[in-house]
Amino acid sequence: MTSAVASELLLSIESTCDETAAAVIRRDGTVLGQCIATQETLHEQFGGVVPEIAARAHLERILPVIDTALTQANVRGENLTAIAVADRPGLAGSLLVGVVAAKTLALAWNKPLISLNHLHAHLYACQLIEGAPANIYPAIGLIVSGGHTSLYVCRTAIDLEYLGGTIDDAAGEAFDKVAAMLSLPFPGGIEVAKLASEGNDKAYSFPRSMIHDPGDDFSFSGLKTAVRYAIVGPGRHDFASLNISDQVKRDVCASFEAAVVDVLVSKCRRAIKRHRNRNDASPNSINRLIVGGGVAANQRLRRDLQAAADKDGFELWIAPPHLCTDNAVMGAIAWKKFEAEQFASLDLDITPGLQRGF
Numbered sequence: 618m619t620s621a622v623a624s625e626l627l628l629s630i631e632s633t634c635d636e637t638a639a640a641v642i643r644r645d646g647t648v649l650g651q652c653i654a655t656q657e658t659l660h661e662q663f664g665g666v667v668p669e670i671a672a673r674a675h676l677e678r679i680l681p682v683i684d685t686a687l688t689q690a691n692v693r694g695e696n697l698t699a700i701a702v703a704d705r706p707g708l709a710g711s712l713l714v715g716v717v718a719a720k721t722l723a724l725a726w727n728k729p730l731i732s733l734n735h736l737h738a739h740l741y742a743c744q745l746i747e748g749a750p751a752n753i754y755p756a757i758g759l760i761v762s763g764g765h766t767s768l769y770v771c772r773t774a775i776d777l778e779y780l781g782g783t784i785d786d787a788a789g790e791a792f793d794k795v796a797a798m799l800s801l802p803f804p805g806g807i808e809v810a811k812l813a814s815e816g817n818d819k820a821y822s823f824p825r826s827m828i829h830d831p832g833d834d835f836s837f838s839g840l841k842t843a844v845r846y847a848i849v850g851p852g853r854h855d856f857a858s859l860n861i862s863d864q865v866k867r868d869v870c871a872s873f874e875a876a877v878v879d880v881l882v883s884k885c886r887r888a889i890k891r892h893r894n895r896n897d898a899s900p901n902s903i904n905r906l907i908v909g910g911g912v913a914a915n916q917r918l919r920r921d922l923q924a925a926a927d928k929d930g931f932e933l934w935i936a937p938p939h940l941c942t943d944n945a946v947m948g949a950i951a952w953k954k955f956e957a958e959q960f961a962s963l964d965l966d967i968t969p970g971l972q973r974g975f
């Protein structure tokens with residue numbers, strides 16, 4: 618590493634949903650400072666992220682969070698090389714806070730601005746796994762988060778082609794809604810997974826929607842409704858007043874989690890099979906899967922994907938659990954855009970990202 622590269626520092630800002638995060642990342646990938654302020658306690662009573670509350674909380678936290686990351690890294694804003702911010706997809710008010718902060722600092726410190734697709738950054742977290750090869754691309758990418766469940770062809774870190782995605786709920790949203798039905802704490806994914814590990818995954822036969830569909834789309838709303846019917850039957854909403862036994866909760870969670878994971882694994886296997894050609898050295902041949910987003914932290918998903926990779930003979934990289942949920946470290950992808958000289962202007966606007974989410 619040259620001393621020039623060693624001294625090149627990026628400030629990455631993330632505020633797409635309900636985490637306010639900043640990181641200072643050296644060009645060689647070393648993270649010198651990082652800070653995440655979560656908002657879980659603010660949204661808990663509502664059982665989901667409330668956009669207005671999220672935006673206001675970002676506004677209060679964004680500067681202290683950036684300040685903490687810079688202080689940890691022992692760097693002054695004037696000495697940064699560039700400033701990166703996730704400008705899509707996300708909640709409008711949340712995105713706006715990060716984007717306005719990044720634009721203001723870029724103007725004040727006269728630094729280049731880089732805009733990031735949050736989903737591409739989630740996948741790039743796989744590149745940050747210790748021991749990963751210098752380049753994990755090309756790959757098929759699975760994003761599985763609270764807001765998205767999508768498959769991509771990732772030619773490079775920053776050249777992605779959308780293959781398909783959920784036509785209704787994201788997998789993480791289904792986890793959160795099932796958690797709410799069972800009166801589990803928010804955010805629910807991790808709580809459902811905990812109970813699932815002690816339950817019988819065959820206790821309920823929940824639907825695996827679109828599992829036989831040859832395309833790359835997903836659907837999880839039917840599964841969510843099936844869980845609801847299993848718990849209370851149609852037409853009731855007062856879950857809180859239900860007295861569901863702990864064993865039923867564990868079995869519902871295990872059966873639900875199995876249904877989600879079966880669909881995700883099956884769709885990934887099919888996408889890989891379609892894109893690989895073992896006898897073909899052409900760049901169109903892809904035999905590698907990368908997986909990112911909050912639900913990628915799920916242990917059953919990680920286990921079953923690994924089993925599929927071993928069986929089918931494809932390479933698998935799943936983001937490290939601490940980089941699955943929202944963070945600014947995955948904003949290291951900005952160095953790829955820096956190298957490609959893909960800079961944003963100071964009139965960067967969140968509107969295009971709101972219109973086309975992925």
Ligand code: KG4
Nearest residue numbers: 762763764789806807911912914915942943
């Ligand atoms: O990527 P992320 O932090 O935010 C979005 O970009 O959406 O993902 C959050 C989602 C939530 O729905 C949360 O319940 C889910 O990831 N999640 C999990 C687990 N940990 C987080 N779902 C299943 N199992 C987990 N262990």
Ligand code: ZN
Nearest residue numbers: 739762942943
């Ligand atoms: Zn995310």
